[in-house]
Amino acid sequence: MNQPSTNSFGIALPRAPWVARRSGDATPTQLFYARQGVITEEMHFIAAKERIDPESIRSEVARGRAIIPANIRHTELEPMVIGKAFKTKINANIGNSAVSSGIEEEVEKLTWAVKWGADTVMDLSTGKNIHATREAIVRHSTVPIGTVPIYQALEKVKGKVEELTIGIYMETLREQCEQGVDYFTIHAGVRLKYIPLTAKRVTGIVSRG
Incomplete structure (x- = not known):
């Protein structure tokens, strides 16, 4: 069955066919593929945007020095990479x-x-x-x-x-x-032994300033 080219809001689904082709894989993550030596469609797409060799992207992801945040349920996504070897991201x-x-x-x-x-x-x-x-x-x-x-x-x-x-x-x-x-962003809490260090804070503990 063909994947729809847009979602219900009319937004294009560029990753839909890529994700569909890998639907039978047990661990369909970019890290998994990178460590298997596979250059995914997402990596090729990113390589064109970054003007860099796709193998460089696969290698950096496989080594844990870069990430491609790309949930398989987010097919509207235009893939990108975050890592020290690539362009700064905002x-x-x-x-x-x-x-x-x-x-x-x-x-x-x-x-x-x-x-x-x-x-x-x-x-x-x-x-x-x-x-x-x-x-x-x-x-x-x-x-x-x-x-x-x-x-x-x-x-x-x-x-x-x-x-x-x-x-x-x-x-x-x-x-x-x-x-x-x-x-x-995971808020993992404060260990019990550090609680006394919070007693003299002027303001409460917050995550976003």
């Missing part, structure tokens, strides 16, 4: 809050971010409808989309940290992976 942060913005506004932010050169975009939504907002962002995005999963995990327990479990957190990770998110 990230843009978007996302709703409890007091402002809706889905259409977030998609518009994405559009402008990509138009003005963002190589990746992070959805840092902490307000309502996080799942639906992220779905719209991923489906409209030609660049890799990242998230901070704990924001949605906390939404699921209505902000009650004491009710957050590893099960809820892992469920959130899987949900976002299945949606097409390409990379994560």
Whole structure:
């Protein structure tokens, strides 16, 4: 069965045929292929953009010195690489809050971010409808989309940290992976022995300044 050339929003799906051809592979990640000595279509695409030999991309990824954030569920994506051997990349942060913005506004932010050169975009939504907002962002995005999963995990327990479990957190990770998110920022917490070091802080511990 032929893959559709566009999604329901009319966004092109350049990776759809590539992903379909590899659908039977047990570990269809760029790292897996790189370590098997395979130069993927994504690597060829990136090589043309970076004006570099595709083998250089495969080698850097295989050695763990570069990454290609490209979820197989994100077929709208135009692949790119991040690593010291390649061009510098720029990230843009978007996302709703409890007091402002809706889905259409977030998609518009994405559009402008990509138009003005963002190589990746992070959805840092902490307000309502996080799942639906992220779905719209991923489906409209030609660049890799990242998230901070704990924001949605906390939404699921209505902000009650004491009710957050590893099960809820892992469920959130899987949900976002299945949606097409390409990379994560993981907040792993603070070890108990370091808690005393936080006692004299002027402000609370935050992740984004």
